[in-house]
Amino acid sequence: MVSFLIAYGTDEGQTATVAEYIETVLIGRGHDVTTRDVTETSDALVDDADAVLVGSPVINRHHLPEVVAFVERNRETLATRPTAFFQLSFASAIPTDWARDGAQEWVDGLVERTGWQPDRVALFAGAVKYTRYGAFTRLFFKLFSARSSRSPPTSPRSSNGVSLPKRHRPTTVPPRCKSGSR
Numbered sequence: 001m002v003s004f005l006i007a008y009g010t011d012e013g014q015t016a017t018v019a020e021y022i023e024t025v026l027i028g029r030g031h032d033v034t035t036r037d038v039t040e041t042s043d044a045l046v047d048d049a050d051a052v053l054v055g056s057p058v059i060n061r062h063h064l065p066e067v068v069a070f071v072e073r074n075r076e077t078l079a080t081r082p083t084a085f086f087q088l089s090f091a092s093a094i095p096t097d098w099a100r101d102g103a104q105e106w107v108d109g110l111v112e113r114t115g116w117q118p119d120r121v122a123l124f125a126g127a128v129k130y131t132r133y134g135a136f137t138r139l140f141f142k143l144f145s146a147r148s149s150r151s152p153p154t155s156p157r158s159s160n161g162v163s164l165p166k167r168h169r170p171t172t173v174p175p176r177c178k179s180g181s182r
Contacts, residue, residue, distance in 0.1 A: 088126030
């Protein structure tokens with residue numbers, strides 16, 4: 001049995017939902033899992049884990065500062081064990097190469113800024129709570145959803161990301177960084 005730490009930052013709760021889903025899957029496979037917001041994660045928890053997963057949404061083209069600080073503070077320990085990074089972004093919802101490349105660029109930026117190279121990377125679409133935006137932005141999300149054949153959320157249950165349907169589960173991709181290493 002492997003002990004996992006899932007450390008995440010969240011803005012509207014969707015990254016926490018994904019972290020909890022990953023926790024459920026790992027526990028179902030017989031592993032010991034501790035899941036914490038990075039602001040509540042001690043360095044001792046990182047030291048004690050056999051493997052560490054870190055997650056962050058992308059807000060205005062940046063990962064949450066507390067997630068970046070967590071990675072920077074624990075970079076040396078993270079380098080000594082298996083790690084993964086999962087990212088939630090609107091770009092991951094767009095089924096085009098340029099959007100996927102954009103989502104990967106944010107991962108590359110995290111790698112360059114922190115010096116941490118996760119062993120695996122997963123890109124999630126996350127949730128768009130379009131009902132919280134102004135009329136023009138809501139119209140944009142509705143049009144985009146129609147064009148990409150995905151429906152905009154229509155109920156509080158679907159808009160708050162209570163479940164993670166199969167179509168939104170990520171494909172794990174090997175990380176890459178602009179320097180070409182790994």
